[in-house]
Each structure stands twice: as C-alpha cells, then as structure tokens.
Amino acid sequence: MASLGRTFRLLRLLPAELQTSHVKPAVAFRVSSSTRNFSTEELPDGTFKASDVEVTLTAPHKLQAKPDVGNLIFGRTFTDHMFTVEWDKQAQWGKPQIKPMGNLPIHPAAKVLHYAIELFEGMKAYRGVDGRIRLFRPDLNMQRILRGAKRAMLPTFDPNEFIGCIKKLVKIEQEWIPHSETSSLYIRPTYIGTDPSLGVALSNNAMLYIILCPVGPYFATGFKPVSLYADPKYVRAWPGGCGDQKLGSNYGPTVFVQKTAEARGQQQVLWLYGEDHQLTEVGTMNIFFVVRNANGEKELITPPLNGLILPGVTRFSVLDLCREWKELKITERTITMAEVQQLTKENRLLEMFGAGTACIVCPVCSISYLGEKIDIPTAEQENPVYMKVLNTLSNIFYGKINHPWGVLVD
Amino acid sequence: MASLGRTFRLLRLLPAELQTSHVKPAVAFRVSSSTRNFSTEELPDGTFKASDVEVTLTAPHKLQAKPDVGNLIFGRTFTDHMFTVEWDKQAQWGKPQIKPMGNLPIHPAAKVLHYAIELFEGMKAYRGVDGRIRLFRPDLNMQRILRGAKRAMLPTFDPNEFIGCIKKLVKIEQEWIPHSETSSLYIRPTYIGTDPSLGVALSNNAMLYIILCPVGPYFATGFKPVSLYADPKYVRAWPGGCGDQKLGSNYGPTVFVQKTAEARGQQQVLWLYGEDHQLTEVGTMNIFFVVRNANGEKELITPPLNGLILPGVTRFSVLDLCREWKELKITERTITMAEVQQLTKENRLLEMFGAGTACIVCPVCSISYLGEKIDIPTAEQENPVYMKVLNTLSNIFYGKINHPWGVLVD
Numbered sequence: 001m002a003s004l005g006r007t008f009r010l011l012r013l014l015p016a017e018l019q020t021s022h023v024k025p026a027v028a029f030r031v032s033s034s035t036r037n038f039s040t041e042e043l044p045d046g047t048f049k050a051s052d053v054e055v056t057l058t059a060p061h062k063l064q065a066k067p068d069v070g071n072l073i074f075g076r077t078f079t080d081h082m083f084t085v086e087w088d089k090q091a092q093w094g095k096p097q098i099k100p101m102g103n104l105p106i107h108p109a110a111k112v113l114h115y116a117i118e119l120f121e122g123m124k125a126y127r128g129v130d131g132r133i134r135l136f137r138p139d140l141n142m143q144r145i146l147r148g149a150k151r152a153m154l155p156t157f158d159p160n161e162f163i164g165c166i167k168k169l170v171k172i173e174q175e176w177i178p179h180s181e182t183s184s185l186y187i188r189p190t191y192i193g194t195d196p197s198l199g200v201a202l203s204n205n206a207m208l209y210i211i212l213c214p215v216g217p218y219f220a221t222g223f224k225p226v227s228l229y230a231d232p233k234y235v236r237a238w239p240g241g242c243g244d245q246k247l248g249s250n251y252g253p254t255v256f257v258q259k260t261a262e263a264r265g266q267q268q269v270l271w272l273y274g275e276d277h278q279l280t281e282v283g284t285m286n287i288f289f290v291v292r293n294a295n296g297e298k299e300l301i302t303p304p305l306n307g308l309i310l311p312g313v314t315r316f317s318v319l320d321l322c323r324e325w326k327e328l329k330i331t332e333r334t335i336t337m338a339e340v341q342q343l344t345k346e347n348r349l350l351e352m353f354g355a356g357t358a359c360i361v362c363p364v365c366s367i368s369y370l371g372e373k374i375d376i377p378t379a380e381q382e383n384p385v386y387m388k389v390l391n392t393l394s395n396i397f398y399g400k401i402n403h404p405w406g407v408l409v410d
Numbered sequence: 411m412a413s414l415g416r417t418f419r420l421l422r423l424l425p426a427e428l429q430t431s432h433v434k435p436a437v438a439f440r441v442s443s444s445t446r447n448f449s450t451e452e453l454p455d456g457t458f459k460a461s462d463v464e465v466t467l468t469a470p471h472k473l474q475a476k477p478d479v480g481n482l483i484f485g486r487t488f489t490d491h492m493f494t495v496e497w498d499k500q501a502q503w504g505k506p507q508i509k510p511m512g513n514l515p516i517h518p519a520a521k522v523l524h525y526a527i528e529l530f531e532g533m534k535a536y537r538g539v540d541g542r543i544r545l546f547r548p549d550l551n552m553q554r555i556l557r558g559a560k561r562a563m564l565p566t567f568d569p570n571e572f573i574g575c576i577k578k579l580v581k582i583e584q585e586w587i588p589h590s591e592t593s594s595l596y597i598r599p600t601y602i603g604t605d606p607s608l609g610v611a612l613s614n615n616a617m618l619y620i621i622l623c624p625v626g627p628y629f630a631t632g633f634k635p636v637s638l639y640a641d642p643k644y645v646r647a648w649p650g651g652c653g654d655q656k657l658g659s660n661y662g663p664t665v666f667v668q669k670t671a672e673a674r675g676q677q678q679v680l681w682l683y684g685e686d687h688q689l690t691e692v693g694t695m696n697i698f699f700v701v702r703n704a705n706g707e708k709e710l711i712t713p714p715l716n717g718l719i720l721p722g723v724t725r726f727s728v729l730d731l732c733r734e735w736k737e738l739k740i741t742e743r744t745i746t747m748a749e750v751q752q753l754t755k756e757n758r759l760l761e762m763f764g765a766g767t768a769c770i771v772c773p774v775c776s777i778s779y780l781g782e783k784i785d786i787p788t789a790e791q792e793n794p795v796y797m798k799v800l801n802t803l804s805n806i807f808y809g810k811i812n813h814p815w816g817v818l819v820d
C-alpha cells in the first residue's frame with residue numbers, strides 16, 4: 001500500500017510550530033490494516049478486544065422497518081444496535097458490548113457535558129456491486145481518533161481491535177446498508193469523557209461508542225454546486241489551537257455562522273484565516289482548487305496541514321489519486337481570497353470543491369465575500385477533476401475495482 | 411445599583427470587530443435583579459416559570475450524609491436534588507422540575523456529545539453570618555448564559571424566572587450550604603443541545619439543568635500563591651472565535667496544557683496570545699496586575715474585553731470595587747510578557763492575581779516562560795490589593811456588610 005507511506009510523510013512534514021508537536025507521533029500512525037498486535041508499551045491504557053464483544057440483540061418485534069433511502073436526511077435515522085465500551089482509570093477497559101440502540105445514562109456532571117471532552121470519527125460502510133460490504137481506509141480514521149484521544153487526554157486502545165468491533169457491528173446491521181450506489185451506512189465512532197466531577201481536568205472515566213445511520217446523498221439540493229459565505233470575522237481554527245483534530249469543540253461554534261450563511265441565502269461557510277484571508281475549509285470539508293497556473297499547467301491546490309486544517313481521509317485520498325494519475329501538478333499551499341479573485345478575473349480558476357466523508361466531493365459555484373459575489377465555473381468544466389475523483393472513489397467504495405483502500409467487512 | 415451601569419457600558423464599548431458583534435446586544439443585558447417581566451417580543455422562545463416548578467423530593471432514607479467541608483475536592487460531591495427543564499422546537503418549554511439527583515438519559519446522537527453544543531455558568535450560594543443565604547450578582551450570570559445561548563443557538567428564557575428556579579433549588583438544599591466562611595455551595599447551571607441527529611446544525615431540543623456542590627477553598631495548596639506555566643505555542647482564544655463565551659468548547663482543549671504545566675511542576679497555565687505574547691487569562695480565571703507605573707502611581711491593570719477574555723463576574727466586581735475605593739488607577743489594556751519582564755526587573759510589578767467564581771482571588775508567585783522563571787512578589791506586599799478585594803467580597807458573600815450584590819435567597 002505505497003500511497004500510505006506518502007500520506008504519513010505529509011503528516012510528519014508539518015512545520016514544527018504548527019503541528020500539535022507536544023503530542024508525540026502516535027504509534028498508531030504506522031498501523032497498516034493488518035492485524036498486527038500492539039505491545040503493552042504501545043498501549044499504556046490497555047485495550048478492549050473485538051473477540052470479547054458481548055452481543056445482546058434487539059427483540060425481533062422491536063426491529064425497525066428499513067427506511068426509503070431516497071428520503072433520508074443525514075444523521076436522523078439510526079439502526080437497531082450500537083456498540084459501547086467504557087473505561088475507568090482504576091478498572092481500565094470494561095466489556096465491549098453490542099446492544100439495542102438506546103439512551104446513554106450520563107451523570108449530569110460528566111465532563112463531556114461541561115467541558116466538551118469529546119471527539120468523533122466519520123466513516124462509511126458500502127454495499128458493493130459484488131454484494132460484499134466494504135469500509136474505506138479505516139486505518140486512517142483510527143490514527144486520527146487515537147491522536148485526538150491523546151489531545152483530549154482520553155485513553156488509547158488497539159486500533160485494530162476497534163476496527164474489529166466496527167466490523168462486528170456493521171455485520172450485525174448489514175441489512176441497513178442501502179442497496180444503492182449513492183447511499184451507504186454512515187458510521188459514527190464517538191469518544192466522550194464521562195467522569196462525574198466539575199474540575200477542568202482529565203477524565204478518569206470514558207465511553208467509546210458507535211452508532212450507525214443509513215444515509216443518502218449528503219446535500220439536500222442533491223449534487224448541485226453550492227454557494228459559499230466567506231466572512232473574515234468568523235475564524236474556525238487558529239495556530240496553537242486544535243483545528244487539526246476532530247474534537248467536538250471545533251464544531252459547536254460553527255452552527256451560528258452556518259445559520260448566518262443560510263439566512264443570507266448561501267449554503268455553506270467558507271472559513272478564512274489571517275490578515276490575508278487564507279481559505280482554510282468549507283463547512284465541515286477540506287477544500288480543493290483546480291487552476292490553470294502561470295506556466296499553463298493544470299494544478300490542484302489544497303491548503304497545507306499547518307494546524308488549521310483537519311487531516312481528512314477524503315483529502316488524503318484525493319491527493320493520492322491525483323498524484324497517481326500524474327495529470328495535474330499537485331500543490332499543498334496556502335491560497336488567499338486575493339489570489340482567488342485574481343485567478344477568477346483571469347479565468348484561471350477552473351474548479352473549487354469540498355471533500356469529506358459525508359459528502360465525498362462537493363462542487364462550489366460561488367463565494368460571497370465582503371459584498372462581492374465571485375462565480376466559480378466548477379460546473380462548466382468538461383471532464384472536471386472532482387467528477388473523476390468521485391467516480392474513482394465510488395468505484396472503490398462499491399467494489400467495482402479491487403483496491404486496497406476498500407477493506408472487506410466479511 | 412450604580413456599578414451595574416458601569417459594567418454594562420464596558421461591555422458596550424468593545425471594539426466592534428472583536429466583540430461577538432453578530433449577536434445583537436442581548437435584551438437581558440439591561441436586566442436588573444428586579445423581577446421585571448419580559449415581553450413576548452423579548453422572549454422569542456417563550457420561557458419556563460419558577461412558579462411552575464414541580465418538586466419531587468428524594469426519599470428521606472436516600473438522603474446522603476453531609477460531608478466534612480474541610481476535605482472537599484472541588485466539584486466531586488453533589489447534593490441530593492437537581493433542577494431540569496427541557497425545550498423542544500415544537501412543544502417549546504416543558505415543565506421545570508426539581509427532582510432527585512441522577513443520571514440524565516441522553517440519546518447517543520445528541521449534539522452535546524458530538525459538537526459541544528453546551529455552555530455553563532458558575533455561581534455560589536453563601537450562608538451569611540446572619541444565617542441568611544445569599545447569591546452573588548446572579549443577574550450577571552444570567553446575562554452571560556443568555557448571550558451564550560444565542561451564540562450556541564439554544565433558546566433564550568426569562569432570566570428572572572431562572573433565578574427563581576435557582577433560589578428554589580438552593581432553598582431545598584440549604585442544609586448543604588456549609589457553616590463556614592471559606593466554603594459555599596457551588597451552583598452549576600448547564601445548558602446542552604440534546605437534538606438526536608448528526609447534522610452539524612442547530613439543536614431542536616435542549617436541556618437546561620442545575621446541579622449543586624458544597625465546596626471548600628478551590629486550590630488544593632490552600633491560599634498559597636500559585637506558579638504559572640506560560641508557553642506561547644498553546645492558544646486558548648483568538649479573534650473571531652468564542653473565547654469571550656462560557657461555552658464548553660473553550661475548556662476541553664485546555665486540559666492537555668494544564669497537565670503539561672503540572673508535569674513541569676507548575677500549578678496553572680498562563681494563556682498568552684499573539685506575536686507579542688499578550689497575557690490573557692490564567693487557568694480558568696481572569697488576570698489582574700498591580701504595578702507602580704511610570705508616574706509613581708499604583709495602578710491595577712487587567713486585559714480588556716477584546717473578544718479573547720471571558721467577562722467574569724468576579725472581574726467586573728474587582729474593577730467595580732477598586733474604582734469605588736479610588737486608591738488605584740484602573741486600566742483595562744493589553745499587557746505583554748516583555749512588559750511583565752521589564753516591570754519585574756524594575757521592581758514595579760507588585761501583585762499578580764487570578765479572579766474567578768471558583769477561587770475568588772488567587773495570588774501568583776511566579777511565571778515559567780521560555781526557559782526563564784519570573785518571580786512575582788505578590789505574597790510579599792503589605793496590605794495587598796488582592797487581599798482587600800477578597801475580604802470585601804467575603805464580607806458581601808457572608809452578609810457582614812449589606813450590599814446590593816448579595817441577593818437574598820429567602
């Protein structure tokens with residue numbers, strides 16, 4: 001899996017000041033999708049094991065009817081079962097369980113409710129054209145959740161055991177995976193600090209759980225390009241913060257800004273940073289540009305992993321694919337609004353799109369910025385890059401091509 | 411209550427760019443501790459009412475023994491009852507309840523667990539020398555929670571009704587208020603988004619609740635000055651963010667840094683911002699300096715409410731008292747590490763202290779900064795300002811002087 005080596009080098013090449021350099025490079029960053037076991041030294045907090053999962057099935061008469069995937073709103077319909085495992089500083093990991101989906105009993109002083117000791121992942125399971133079920137690069141999600149756990153001061157665990165638990169849950173819920181090539185089963189691993197005490201301190205109790213949602217296409221408007229609202233007065237992430245982590249604390253403050261965008265008639269927020277109005281992310285997605293550069297070459301540009309950017313699994317995959325194709329120059333660098341304005345004026349900005357697990361790719365048609373509307377001709381390109389990326393990823397997701405990124409569940 | 415007018419003017423005088431100017435000035439900012447009712451227009455989400463609170467008492471045999479206040483660790487011991495009220499976009503406010511303290515049943519997709527849609531307040535109830543129970547400036551906490559609710563897109567409510575609910579709960583739990591002039595009953599109003607759906611969007615369900623903890627002195631070391639760890643690579647808040655709100659998202663990311671400080675042998679984190687290493691806050695407290703200025707005057711300096719600073723109730727109170735005393739020049743302005751170094755070298759930095767509800771005031775003895783240890787002679791002053799502040803506030807808390815800031819519960 002040559003591309004993985006490349007991905008990891010990128011992570012290690014971050015400027016020391018901007019990466020969360022106080023967090024030692026996670027051992028897990030070297031994990032492949034093999035089932036190599038972790039040594040005790042690598043797992044200071046021990047681990048739970050997939051083979052220990054205790055399964056309690058929902059009574060047959062309580063199973064829900066499967067929904068019409070055509071009418072699904074993202075994240076509102078859940079399957080019948082969930083996974084949970086709890087950790088306690090003294091007792092360490094408890095018994096991992098798959099059990100009927102239901103409310104969690106949480107102490108009102110739990111740190112997750114007061115101080116946002118919480119992180120999550122977004123993954124998907126796909127039903128292939130061959131009838132088999134696949135995850136997509138789950139090892140990358142495991143690296144990120146373990147890096148986030150260290151930053152949130154929650155215990156680590158063996159990522160391969162957690163992948164094993166995810167697979168067990170997905171197998172039990174396999175009838176929930178839509179028979180559709182635009183739909184999938186969204187997997188939401190969630191990790192919360194449950195310690196019932198009000199000190200702003202590390203959590204001596206934690207719960208790791210997984211819930212599942214069948215999902216259709218992410219955006220209500222379908223695959224139509226989206227309009228963006230860019231206002232430099234709202235800043236998502238900053239140097240010295242945690243913008244490169246999938247922590248809950250990065251998301252709550254964005255809801256107000258998203259509603260501001262919607263009230264203005266735009267669909268998503270374009271997040272800017274700095275005096276020079278660098279473009280960093282769009283909504284909850286990484287961002288990509290296809291430009292005709294000064295040398296006349298077609299160039300793919302995405303902001304670098306400088307601490308302000310979430311290291312998205314889809315982001316890595318877009319870069320890996322485009323590097324493999326050798327049709328574009330690939331550049332990870334900062335891009336500013338002034339440059340976007342200039343490129344647009346010179347008709348050299350060809351495509352702009354977001355990329356993330358929920359939406360895969362999301363073309364952009366315009367940016368509203370300081371009273372100006374900048375039109376982006378993403379939808380007008382012949383054979384656009386975003387579409388080739390989407391088609392290739394879809395072929396991997398749905399098993400039309402055999403690729404190491406598609407990890408079989410069975 | 412003349413000082414209130416001053417406080418509110420400060421808030422309104424923020425530079426437009428840095429205050430959360432997109433949030434319209436909350437109507438609640440004009441609320442006094444009177445019981446003026448809100449008009450429908452001011453309460454778009456309606457309100458619950460203190461007179462509607464339904465009380466379910468814990469069975470007598472289940473009441474806990476009261477703890478020894480001398481051995482209390484902050485935030486680990488809770489009283490027998492809690493307050494809850496739920497909100498639903500359709501049904502609006504449900505019935506407010508006081509009921510036995512217990513776990514909250516929370517849906518595993520609740521937005522609070524994923525996206526940190528959460529905020530809280532810190533308040534205290536004191537048992538006075540006259541046997542009566544007092545809150546301290548609860549109207550200021552109400553202003554802040556309502557401003558935070560708007561930023562988190564949770565519904566507003568009538569702050570006077572919520573104060574009424576707090577009083578009801580405190581009255582029921584009055585035996586938990588320590589008979590001690592260094593202890594109190596900590597009040598933790600908490601407001602969470604409970605909508606069970608995974609979209610990063612506003613929450614259509616919410617729960618507002620209150621839990622109570624009897625507390626002794628905040629710091630384990632007692633009232634000894636604390637040592638600080640200052641490292642510019644960790645940034646708590648930034649322009650365009652929410653550092654001036656009591657949102658859960660401001661706290662989770664700080665735990666790692668606090669543990670880093672402790673591992674180095676320092677007790678609290680001093681938060682810096684910007685190229686010039688501005689001092690912003692200490693731990694979860696606002697920060698104050700007493701200096702001998704260039705004119706030979708004694709001057710109290712605290713960072714301004716520029717968007718990076720939590721508008722603390724204790725901060726307002728320290729400023730209000732010191733202005734009333736007219737013994738010091740009072741300045742709200744940015745102060746940098748270079749200035750602290752210079753002042754120290756010239757023996758002109760007399761005191762440095764944190765201020766917050768949990769600790770009231772907390773003297774500082776040193777700062778570890780980029781390999782240097784800067785000693786601060788806070789503990790060596792005769793009649794230090796921080797001690798006069800503490801004594802005056804204590805006199806108000808415990809009813810030794812009659813003051814409008816001390817609001818009677820009965």
